[in-house]
Amino acid sequence: xxxxxxxxxxxxxxxxxxxxxxxxxxxxxxxxxxxxxxxxxxxxxxxxxxxxxxxxxxxxxxxxxxxxxxxxxxxxxxxxxxxxxxxxxxxxxxxxxxxxxxxxxxxxxxxxxxxxxxxxxxxxxxxxxxxxxxxxxxxxxxxxxxxxxxxxxxxxxxxxxxxxxxxxxxxxxxxxxxxxxxxxxxxxxxxxxxxxxxxxxxxxxxxxxxxxxxxxxxxxxxxxxxxxxxxxxxxxxxxxxxxxxxxxxxxxxxxxxxxxxxxxxxxxxxxxxxxxxxxxxxxxxxxxxxxxxxxxxxxxxxxxxxxxxxxxxxxxxxxxxxxxxxxxx
Numbered sequence: 001x002x003x004x005x006x007x008x009x010x011x012x013x014x015x016x017x018x019x020x021x022x023x024x025x026x027x028x029x030x031x032x033x034x035x036x037x038x039x040x041x042x043x044x045x046x047x048x049x050x051x052x053x054x055x056x057x058x059x060x061x062x063x064x065x066x067x068x069x070x071x072x073x074x075x076x077x078x079x080x081x082x083x084x085x086x087x088x089x090x091x092x093x094x095x096x097x098x099x100x101x102x103x104x105x106x107x108x109x110x111x112x113x114x115x116x117x118x119x120x121x122x123x124x125x126x127x128x129x130x131x132x133x134x135x136x137x138x139x140x141x142x143x144x145x146x147x148x149x150x151x152x153x154x155x156x157x158x159x160x161x162x163x164x165x166x167x168x169x170x171x172x173x174x175x176x177x178x179x180x181x182x183x184x185x186x187x188x189x190x191x192x193x194x195x196x197x198x199x200x201x202x203x204x205x206x207x208x209x210x211x212x213x214x215x216x217x218x219x220x221x222x223x224x225x226x227x228x229x230x231x232x233x234x235x236x237x238x239x240x241x242x243x244x245x246x247x248x249x250x251x252x253x254x255x256x257x258x259x260x261x262x263x264x265x266x267x268x269x270x271x272x273x274x275x276x277x278x279x280x281x282x283x284x285x286x287x288x289x290x291x292x293x294x295x296x297x298x299x300x301x302x303x304x305x306x307x308x309x310x311x312x313x314x315x316x317x318x319x320x321x322x323x324x325x326x327x328x329x
Contacts, residue, residue, distance in 0.1 A: 015239040038192040039214045047214040050122045060188045064209045065124040091120040128203040135182035136220035138234035146246045150175040163219045163255040194235045225285040225304040226253035251306040254317035258301040263294035
């Protein structure tokens with residue numbers, strides 16, 4: 001740890017948070033000794049380690065995928081047959097599809113673990129997924145909890161591509177179940193700040209937790225344009241000890257992630273995306289992150305499309321997809 005850097009941060013800050021779950025929990029412990037830190041080091045430590053995260057799901061009574069922890073060759077050999085085919089995931093430092101390998105046989109499992117340098121991993125059974133959803137909530141130090149509507153997400157190559165709100169294909173009872181599970185997880189960690197919980201909806205209608213992100217989340221970026229209070233507003237309120245207010249969705253929305261691929265044409269030549277055309281579509285809000293160079297798979301920004309109805313928002317988003325060369329959804 002850079003003790004001098006942490007000391008300077010404490011001198012310049014009234015309260016401290018993080019936008020990235022792989023910040024060392026020890027740094028948050030140091031900072032928390034002198035300043036309000038949210039989320040806490042304990043909560044971040046759970047969310048940044050899949051082994052601890054899975055254990056916490058079980059302790060909180062929230063279903064998750066059948067899995068096995070692999071930290072040694074003996075544990076690899078003892079993996080039950082029913083976990084194959086599965087997905088081998090590194091316990092730490094995995095995000096946006098990194099550190100994840102699909103495996104179908106024990107030979108593939110061995111090769112994948114070797115390829116991940118035999119790092120501690122979790123092997124999850126490959127489940128029959130219907131769709132993916134997420135819940136973004138905020139919890140105060142007084143235990144007050146507010147949440148945004150359930151969001152329906154589409155991932156491509158492990159990276160979030162599309163978020164739709166309200167979730168168009170998720171029954172109300174299942175949405176309520178997801179909201180209650182996310183609240184239970186936040187409560188059990190004594191969590192303070194904005195938390196995102198991602199879930200899988202299985203083909204038989206069951207809900208299982210996938211993972212947690214202890215921060216404002218990509219799937220909640222639409223809240224800046226479509227809600228009266230954004231996820232970032234709520235993060236500030238939790239840090240400042242201000243009252244939390246239940247957010248209101250002012251308009252149905254579709255969020256499209258803009259990866260570096262958009263900056264290249266079909267032949268692979270660099271180009272400037274047709275922003276003027278995209279911005280001519282009513283209800284389009286463009287957010288670019290100011291990154292100096294584009295590369296394929298790198299998050300460069302996002303579009304939020306708002307409209308009077310969910311159908312209209314989707315139609316406008318599909319227009320933008322066509323202009324940018326993005327696949328339909």
